[in-house]
Amino acid sequence: MQYDVVIGLEVHAELKTNTKCFCACKNQAGSEPNTNCCPVCVGLPGALPILNKFAVEQTIRAGLALGFDINRTAIFERKNYFYPDLAKAYQISQLVKPICVHGSLRVGDKVIPIHRIHLEEDAGKLVHGADGNTLIDYNRGGVPLIELVTEALQEPHIESAEEAIAFLEKLRQIYIYAGVSDCLIEKGQMRADVNVSLKPKGSSTYGTKVEMKNIMGFKSVYRAIKYEIERQRDILDDGGVIEQETRKWDDDKGENFTLRTKENSQDYRYFPDPDLLAVEISDAEVERIKKSMPILPDELKARYMNEFGLSEYDADVLLQFKHVSDFFNECVAEYNQPKNVCNWLTTEIMARIKTETGAGPILISKQNLLWLIKNVDDKKINRLNAKEVLSKVWGTNLNSEAVAKQNNWIIDIDNGALDGIVKKVVDSNPNVVAQFKAEADPKILNYLVGQVMKEVRGKASAADVMAKIKELLG
Ligand SMILES: [Zn+2]
Known part of the structure; x- marks a missing residue:
């Protein structure tokens, strides 16, 4: 039988702020365990939360970048559940009145509707040791986290693992350019929950969805979705019934298994947090944040193509990493030859910074690179030797001109x-x-x-x- 695939995404991203969401502890990944903690974020009785205004601002910024409406009143609620990494046995989150409602994201030809973005606090982290013991690091507890939820039960929605990854990559790019999150996937700063359901092709009745939580890394998300589609297809083809449940994706085994049957929001006994007032957001505040929005990838792409005459492919390669497009913008501001600068960045520089998990820093100064580009353009050094200079200067304090002279590579033949x-x-x-x-x-x-x-x-x-x-x- 032929099926339509329906995929919903819940994406968590840790916000870029100096301090945590409800206390003054540092929001800093990589600190010694349990050093960024206080009575509020480890949930000692009687400790009172104070909302971080900047975390709200960052949530609004994320919303504006995705065309969301910003609610003028937002409410924080307690989501009650017990888990060792959640010391107070509830998480401060938002259910009824989140900060952002009704946004969208364009993926290819589709504009995927997004239901909401709400602000909540992250939980601590369990560290499972080789000796079988588990330790808890509460540094992450209380870090501001935004959760975005797509509209899976509306047209158009995400219909394949490929589209899901395209959505996540675009979302990540927008968050990074908007400055709301660094989205370092290997540090868990961006995590996705995925739900998948199948329905007979063309049917308007949606099937039962199965959720997989906290999948780390886009490659794993891709594999997990592919696996789950096949699993459900096999069950349905055999005349079986899909159970509504949460399954755990095991990336090593390449399969998933039942974690628990699906809980409903009632199970969490949400209620407004009596320690926190409703957040009032004024029009003036939203306008102010709108004006402070950095330039976003789609706008930059249009500029690269229309003003600079770059191809779509080149524009996409430059925009893939914000520090690369920032560097490009700076170079072009000084040397107005966008195509030549782009060629160097998308080939020589890109080849040097690409790593398995993304991109590393650019280890040559703007001056040194521009000296090479200009002198190749002026035929003062040939391209091959210029590349040699780049190799020698990369990651050192050497100067391009000095290296070229030292090696007798400056063209002075009459x-x-x-x-x-x-x-x-x-x-x-x-x-x-x-x-x-x-x-x-x-x-x-x-x-x-x-x-x-x-x-x-x-x-x-x-x-x-x-x-x-x-x-x-x-
Ligand atoms: Zn704290």
């Missing part, structure tokens, strides 16, 4: 001398010339160019040499 060398090489290779004249294939001339470059020890522009050879041969 035109007359170069003409002489070109003539000498052409005269001493009559066979190549004859072959070129017979076949008229310019590729044959590359050999002569190589010979000239050898003679001048790379201190000429290959394009110039080629032009001179062609001129000489008519």
Whole structure:
């Protein structure tokens, strides 16, 4: 039987703030365990939460970046459940009146509707030791977290693992550019819950959904969705019934298993937190945040393509990492040759910074890189040698110009001398010339160019040499 796949996403992202959501402890990943803690965030009785205004502002910023309506009154509620990483046995979250409602995100040709974004606190972290003991680090407890929930039961919705990943990647890019979260996936700063259901092709009745929580990494999300679609298809094809439940994705085994049958929001006994007043958000506040919004990827992409004449592919490569597009913007502000700068960034620089989990820092200064680009453009150094300079300067304190001079790579050969060398090489290779004249294939001339470059020890522009050879041969 043919099925339609319906996928819903709940995406958690840790907000970029100095302090936690309801206390003044540092919001800082990588600290010694249990050093960023106080009576509020470890849930000691009687400790009172104070809302971090900037966390609300960041949530509004995330909402505005995705076209959300901002509720003028938002309420914090207690979501009651027990787990060792949640010391007070409830999480401060939002159910009835979240900060952001009704947004959307464009993925390819589809505009995926998003139900809501709410602000809540993160839980601590359980660290399972090799000795079988489990330790708890409460540093993460109380860190501000936004949860985004897509509208799975509306058209259009996410229909494949590929679309889900495209959605997550775009969302991550927008959060990073908006400055609301660093979204470092390996540090758990962005996590996704996925729900999957199948319905007979074309049917308007939705099937029973199965949820998989806290999947780390987009590759795992992709595999988990693929697996779950197949699992449900097999059950339905055999005439079985899908149980509404939460399943745990085991990335090592490449399969999932039942964690618990699905709980409802009633099970959490949500009620307004009596320690926190409703949050009133004024029009003026929303306007102020709107004006402070940084430029977002879609807008930058349009500028790269329309103003700078870059291809869509190049624009996408530059925008993939914010520090790369920032660097590009700075370079172009100083040297208005966007296409040339882009070529260097998308090839040489990209090749050096790409790592397994994303991108590392750019280890050459703007001045050093621009010196290379300008001097290649001005034919003062050939491209091959410029790449050599880049390799030597990368990650060091060396200076491009000094390295080029030291290696005798600055092109200072005068035109007359170069003409002489070109003539000498052409005269001493009559066979190549004859072959070129017979076949008229310019590729044959590359050999002569190589010979000239050898003679001048790379201190000429290959394009110039080629032009001179062609001129000489008519
Ligand atoms: Zn605290």
